[in-house]
Amino acid sequence: MKIEVLGTGVVHRKPDVSVLKVSCHVVADKAAAARATHAAASERIAAVLRDARVGPQDLRGSGFSLGEHYKQTNQGQQRAGFYVQSELSFAVRELADVALLFDLLTAAGATRIEGPNLEVSDEDTHRMTARSLAYADALKKAEAYCAAAGLRVLGPLDIIEQPSHYNSGPPGKFLGEDGAVVVSSKAITVAARVTFEVERLEV
Numbered sequence: 001m002k003i004e005v006l007g008t009g010v011v012h013r014k015p016d017v018s019v020l021k022v023s024c025h026v027v028a029d030k031a032a033a034a035r036a037t038h039a040a041a042s043e044r045i046a047a048v049l050r051d052a053r054v055g056p057q058d059l060r061g062s063g064f065s066l067g068e069h070y071k072q073t074n075q076g077q078q079r080a081g082f083y084v085q086s087e088l089s090f091a092v093r094e095l096a097d098v099a100l101l102f103d104l105l106t107a108a109g110a111t112r113i114e115g116p117n118l119e120v121s122d123e124d125t126h127r128m129t130a131r132s133l134a135y136a137d138a139l140k141k142a143e144a145y146c147a148a149a150g151l152r153v154l155g156p157l158d159i160i161e162q163p164s165h166y167n168s169g170p171p172g173k174f175l176g177e178d179g180a181v182v183v184s185s186k187a188i189t190v191a192a193r194v195t196f197e198v199e200r201l202e203v
Contacts, residue, residue: 002157003145004195007138009130012185015118018098019060021089022105023112027069031082035066038084041109048104049090052097060089091119120186130190135159138194151198158195 024041028034064086071080092098098116105113120126135156142153 001151001198001200002195003142003151003153003198004193005138005141005145006162006191006193007134007136007141008189008191009133009135009137011126011130011133011188013120013123013126013188014185015120016093016095017119017121018092018095018116019089019119020092020098020101020113020115020117021087022110023085023087023114024109025083025085025111027081027083029081031066031084034082034084038086042086044108045088045105045110048101048108052092052101052104053094054090054092058091058093060091061087062089063087091121092116093121118186120188123188126188127190130188131161131192134161134190134192135194138192139196142194142196142198146198150201152201154197154199156194157197160193162191162193 022045024038024045026034026038026041028037064084066082066084068079069081069083070077092101095116095118102113139153145151146153
């Protein structure tokens, strides 16, 4: 005989990393001029990140594009030059530095800044803990059902992690009385469907 139960494990941790995405968009009459202006702005942005101690290990992704720029006129869209655009995502480990970074990056030439998105840096380690808790929860439930039905748990036959429960819940963030950002904990949740072999208790 067997019994199937769903176990859930939750680990709460406070985020310690803030992820920002910075874009730099430049338009000029000539492609070479747009590229040169963009290169200068990119170097200023890179200097800001170096000063903020953002290293290669903190980079999360980048993008670059160059193309024709159009504007809307009474005669329809007309080419008005060329554009160069780049995006860079990176992690900041000092959450208190985020507001200042917005000002410095904008002054350096960033045209759009998205975030901050708060993350837990060692989330994989905490997810493993949540998996252990999920199995312990499933075993506890199986033992409770078996005790009520006159059965005994022998051991697990199958364990399937539920994909819909894999993602972590987002942390909350709000301004405290002094204007500082206050961050709530992030729920790292794992759910697993576990099948146990059981047998009837001898009377």
